[in-house]
Amino acid sequence: MKRWIRALSVAAAVGFAASATAADTIVIGHIADLTGPTSAVGKPYADGVQAYADWLNSHGGVNGKKVKLLRSDYAYKIPEALNLYKKFKTVDRVLAIQGWGTGDTEALTKMVGKDKIPYFSASYSAHLTDPKKAPYNFFIAADYSTQLRAGLKYLKDNWNESRKPKIAFIYPDHPYGKAPIPAGKKYAEELGFEIVGEENVGLRAIEATTQLLNLKKNEPDFAWIGGTTPSAAVILKDAKKLGLKTKFLINIWGNDENLFKLAGDAANGALGLQAAAVYGDDVPGMKTIVEVTKGEHQMTHFIRGWVSMMVMAEGLKRADAAGDLTGPGLKKALETLKDFDTGGLTAPITYTADDHRPNLSAKIYEYQGGKMVYKATVELPRRADWLGF
Amino acid sequence: MSVNHCGDFKQTYKDDMRVLQTRFIRFWVYGFVVFLYVFPLIASTYVVSLTNMIGIAVIGALGINIVTGFTGQISLGQGAFLGVGAFSCAFFMNEWGIPFWLAMPMAGLVTAAVGMIFGIPSLRLKGLYLAIATLAAQFILEYLFLHLEGITGGSNGVMFPSPQVGEFVFDTDQSIYYVIITVAVLTTIYTTNLFRSKDGRAFVAVRDHYLSAEIMGIHLFKYRLLSFAISSFIVGIAGSLWGAYTQYITPEHFTIAESINYLAMIIIGGMGSVLGSIYGAIFMTLVPNLLSYGTSVLANVWAGAGDLIMSLKEGIFGLIVVLFLIFEPDGLAHRWKLIKAYWKLYPFSY
Numbered sequence: 045m046k047r048w049i050r051a052l053s054v055a056a057a058v059g060f061a062a063s064a065t066a067a068d069t070i071v072i073g074h075i076a077d078l079t080g081p082t083s084a085v086g087k088p089y090a091d092g093v094q095a096y097a098d099w100l101n102s103h104g105g106v107n108g109k110k111v112k113l114l115r116s117d118y119a120y121k122i123p124e125a126l127n128l129y130k131k132f133k134t135v136d137r138v139l140a141i142q143g144w145g146t147g148d149t150e151a152l153t154k155m156v157g158k159d160k161i162p163y164f165s166a167s168y169s170a171h172l173t174d175p176k177k178a179p180y181n182f183f184i185a186a187d188y189s190t191q192l193r194a195g196l197k198y199l200k201d202n203w204n205e206s207r208k209p210k211i212a213f214i215y216p217d218h219p220y221g222k223a224p225i226p227a228g229k230k231y232a233e234e235l236g237f238e239i240v241g242e243e244n245v246g247l248r249a250i251e252a253t254t255q256l257l258n259l260k261k262n263e264p265d266f267a268w269i270g271g272t273t274p275s276a277a278v279i280l281k282d283a284k285k286l287g288l289k290t291k292f293l294i295n296i297w298g299n300d301e302n303l304f305k306l307a308g309d310a311a312n313g314a315l316g317l318q319a320a321a322v323y324g325d326d327v328p329g330m331k332t333i334v335e336v337t338k339g340e341h342q343m344t345h346f347i348r349g350w351v352s353m354m355v356m357a358e359g360l361k362r363a364d365a366a367g368d369l370t371g372p373g374l375k376k377a378l379e380t381l382k383d384f385d386t387g388g389l390t391a392p393i394t395y396t397a398d399d400h401r402p403n404l405s406a407k408i409y410e411y412q413g414g415k416m417v418y419k420a421t422v423e424l425p426r427r428a429d430w431l432g433f
Numbered sequence: 434m435s436v437n438h439c440g441d442f443k444q445t446y447k448d449d450m451r452v453l454q455t456r457f458i459r460f461w462v463y464g465f466v467v468f469l470y471v472f473p474l475i476a477s478t479y480v481v482s483l484t485n486m487i488g489i490a491v492i493g494a495l496g497i498n499i500v501t502g503f504t505g506q507i508s509l510g511q512g513a514f515l516g517v518g519a520f521s522c523a524f525f526m527n528e529w530g531i532p533f534w535l536a537m538p539m540a541g542l543v544t545a546a547v548g549m550i551f552g553i554p555s556l557r558l559k560g561l562y563l564a565i566a567t568l569a570a571q572f573i574l575e576y577l578f579l580h581l582e583g584i585t586g587g588s589n590g591v592m593f594p595s596p597q598v599g600e601f602v603f604d605t606d607q608s609i610y611y612v613i614i615t616v617a618v619l620t621t622i623y624t625t626n627l628f629r630s631k632d633g634r635a636f637v638a639v640r641d642h643y644l645s646a647e648i649m650g651i652h653l654f655k656y657r658l659l660s661f662a663i664s665s666f667i668v669g670i671a672g673s674l675w676g677a678y679t680q681y682i683t684p685e686h687f688t689i690a691e692s693i694n695y696l697a698m699i700i701i702g703g704m705g706s707v708l709g710s711i712y713g714a715i716f717m718t719l720v721p722n723l724l725s726y727g728t729s730v731l732a733n734v735w736a737g738a739g740d741l742i743m744s745l746k747e748g749i750f751g752l753i754v755v756l757f758l759i760f761e762p763d764g765l766a767h768r769w770k771l772i773k774a775y776w777k778l779y780p781f782s783y
Binding site: 114 | 682725729
């Protein structure tokens with residue numbers, strides 16, 4: 045035991061010495077899932093974060109200061125994320141952290157608040173947007189509930205028949221899948237949808253016929269799919285097999301470039317909610333990405349990772365300009381962002397001291413013949429009763 | 434002052450029953466306990482945080498070792514029982530305003546009750562069949578964590594208030610360390626003594642040959658259930674401490690993966706051994722960390738292959754566990770005994 049402790053202390057000391065860097069370096073922790081169950085989307089996201097940091101460093105950094113990104117894999121395990129966080133905090137003394145999943149981000153919420161370390165996550169849980177509960181949490185996409193609401197709004201706006209549209213919800217019985225459902229149901233009723241079904245399809249499901257047969261009886265016009273791309277693909281394939289006429293709306297982690305590979309033709313006509321542009325979209329910010337990645341197609345998650353780091357860097361620049369390059373300084377700087385333009389990669393980002401919702405906007409893409417076709421961007425009003433819900 | 438008696442010189446039963454047999458052992462064990470209490474003053478915060486994780490794992494591993502290692506009832510519901518402890522402790526503190534010090538044992542009792550309910554099949558089932566029954570417990574409880582929103586906060590999870598004494602709040606790594614390590618020391622003492630008592634011996638009898646045990650007059654059902662109760666109580670305490678340590682709990686942590694992790698701890702450390710639980714907890718907590726550290730150092734040096742090396746980490750960990758099971762199937766505790774015996778007999782190995 046003692047030997048272990050000594051070895052560890054030495055290791056920690058070495059680690060500290062290695063990371064004790066010059067004053068012109070800003071150390072940022074990065075908790076990424078590169079090998080765990082969500083690595084299929086976690087890896088491109090992490091690559092996006094890394095790519096922006098590298099690009100930033102080669103283009104003047106943060107007012108001349110270099111960003112040092114400590115990319116670490118936690119394989120989607122909460123205890124490992126906790127360990128990494130403690131290491132970042134005490135050994136590397138990071139200024140801020142780029143994080144990833146829902147469970148770990150939430151587990152760290154209280155700690156980052158207490159330790160005053162701004163934390164960007166790829167978990168878009170609505171309650172992370174309420175600074176009263178999560179003062180140091182930030183993210184760059186509309187939260188899951190808002191995205192679902194935006195999707196519903198889009199469906200309703202494009203509904204031409206006189207009867208009420210019928211909608212069903214399909215989601216995994218999993219913290220991430222369940223999170224936006226209450227908000228979605230409430231807003232669906234508000235918009236005048238008729239909710240005709242609710243089914244659970246697990247994240248690792250290999251078939252969904254039972255659930256879809258249940259739905260088929262009620263003939264929903266639309267169905268929302270929560271979950272990840274593999275489970276969404278299963279639902280689409282089985283729906284095609286069973287001849288459902290339903291139009292599917294898939295949430296942000298449930299649709300990406302892999303959907304064609306997994307679902308084939310069954311993906312045609314499905315709508316996907318996105319918070320960022322798709323690689324190659326004609327927006328000003330895409331030029332740099334194409335340049336950096338040398339034209340090699342990147343998944344949409346890469347672009348969100350890129351923007352996440354971009355927004356953090358903007359905060360760092362402002363904090364540095366204000367002469368307060370600390371955790372609280374960064375938080376304060378981020379809260380001055382107003383309609384910050386990400387070059388069209390995402391909707392403009394705004395944070396205020398009592399509202400960390402970056403925007404209330406979602407992009408809708410339609411899957412057509414192997415391509416993600418941009419349909420619309422839905423903007424919702426910044427309603428106070430939606431904060432944190 | 435010798436390391437161990439070289440032969441049996443005990444003249445009283447009292448001597449024979451001593452936990453710490455020689456003055457040498459007593460000196461080092463007491464010394465170690467004292468060391469544990471000054472440790473956070475000399476170690477860095479990061480090392481203390483690792484030790485906290487180990488402390489919680491030690492308590493949880495002791496808990497599962499009672500039911501699996503000592504009574505021979507395989508339990509795959511450990512992760513969920515941790516959750517029951519954590520969520521009920523949070524509930525008592527948040528909703529009823531009960532201080533942590535009372536809420537923690539209450540959460541233990543709740544977990545014990547839940548453990549007993551799922552232990553009932555143990556009268557009829559054993560081995561793999563019981564493993565499946567406890568696996569069911571895992572899934573049922575996971576479902577409940579997600580759906581009993583009033584208690585667990587559903588998918589959002591709940592805040593876990595930090596323990597408090599008067600104005601002093603145990604919310605730093607150093608302060609919570611003392612809570613964790615005290616409970617870990619107490620649990621170790623309790624478990625060690627449990628197996629010197631009538632109940633503990635009954636557990637071992639049930640494990641080794643339940644038919645013989647029954648013929649000897651051991652009430653099988655009672656002791657199997659009791660073993661589930663004691664084990665779950667301790668696991669519930671470990672869950673509460675996990676909550677106190679992380680200050681925020683979500684259902685995502687208390688999954689089957691956590692159950693398997695704990696099972697691996699006692700298999701690697703040594704089934705049916707108190708020391709084994711401790712070694713296993715240390716091993717399973719530290720090795721992934723050392724691997725992460727090693728891989729990130731390597732990845733920095735060898736930038737191109739960074740991701741490849743990082744992905745290797747899980748594989749290397751798996752390989753270490755497999756090699757362990759092949760070459761040290763009785764666990765680290767057994768190896769430690771062999772090392773001691775080797776030095777005691779050195780240079781005469783027979």
